[in-house]
Amino acid sequence: MKASVVVGATALLAACAGNYNIEKVSMMPDQGGAFASALHKHYVEHAQFEKGEGDWASVGFFNSRAEMAAMGKIPTAQMPSERKLKVDVNAIGQASNTLMAALKTNAPQVAPDACARAQTSFEHWMEQAEEGHQPDHIANERSAFEKAMPECKGEMAMAMPAIPEPFIVYFTHNSAELTSAANAIIERSAKAAMAAKVKRAVLIGHTDRSGSNAYNMALSQKRAEAVAKALMSYGLPKAEVQSSHAGETSPQVATDDGMRERMNRRVEVVFER
Numbered sequence: 001m002k003a004s005v006v007v008g009a010t011a012l013l014a015a016c017a018g019n020y021n022i023e024k025v026s027m028m029p030d031q032g033g034a035f036a037s038a039l040h041k042h043y044v045e046h047a048q049f050e051k052g053e054g055d056w057a058s059v060g061f062f063n064s065r066a067e068m069a070a071m072g073k074i075p076t077a078q079m080p081s082e083r084k085l086k087v088d089v090n091a092i093g094q095a096s097n098t099l100m101a102a103l104k105t106n107a108p109q110v111a112p113d114a115c116a117r118a119q120t121s122f123e124h125w126m127e128q129a130e131e132g133h134q135p136d137h138i139a140n141e142r143s144a145f146e147k148a149m150p151e152c153k154g155e156m157a158m159a160m161p162a163i164p165e166p167f168i169v170y171f172t173h174n175s176a177e178l179t180s181a182a183n184a185i186i187e188r189s190a191k192a193a194m195a196a197k198v199k200r201a202v203l204i205g206h207t208d209r210s211g212s213n214a215y216n217m218a219l220s221q222k223r224a225e226a227v228a229k230a231l232m233s234y235g236l237p238k239a240e241v242q243s244s245h246a247g248e249t250s251p252q253v254a255t256d257d258g259m260r261e262r263m264n265r266r267v268e269v270v271f272e273r
Helices: 009-015 022-026 034-053 056-070 089-103 112-131 135-151 180-195 213-233
Strands: 005-007 073-075 167-170 200-205 241-245 266-272
Touching: 022 034, 022 056, 034 056, 034 073, 034 112, 056 073, 056 112, 089 112, 089 135, 112 135, 167 180, 180 213, 180 266, 200 213, 213 241, 213 266
Parallel strands: 005 073, 200 241
Antiparallel strands: 167 266, 200 266
């Protein structure tokens, strides 16, 4: 889809003067996406209607907006405050809120023609309400808006899966080898993390208090590296895996120095998004 630029209504009003060549504008190649293309088409239709009415100021207004849309520069929907409305003031105010809310979603991408019809007929409704002397024209444009607006709907974004719960991998004494049970947990968690689009997995390796401080620090590093390697083998990108180690300094279960404790021989894994 080609990029489109949003242009304020005030700037367009200044550009209206003398822009009456509807045929030329209608033949312009579309440089924007589907919504801009649909706006181009429907603004031309409204310009042609006003030409038949001999209202050249309105021809210039709608034709200029059609030209902008053809160039991929999407005009923002005109606000009620930009018109001196004589009728339907409250209804137009509510309609404006509904339209603007829809246009701020992905509705123009999902339903470009409906949203373009809603925007252009809304603005034509306001143009007719400002004139205030042709009830049938006012009613027709209001009806066109009210028919198009319910179709100008976006799609609800799919809820992102929840971040996997933190988990712990335990090790046998004096080992950094992963058991089959540990590998199963790591695989399941890695797949859940990728589905949840986590930004990083934070790992901290630990040991119990048997062995020297230096030995345990090195062993906790090996354990963390083993879990990190396993996570990456199941598809988690290396850049998203942050590994550190704490040796025996942060036990899960308090023990005397030199004691073995299975609950302390572990790697803790926390996912972040």
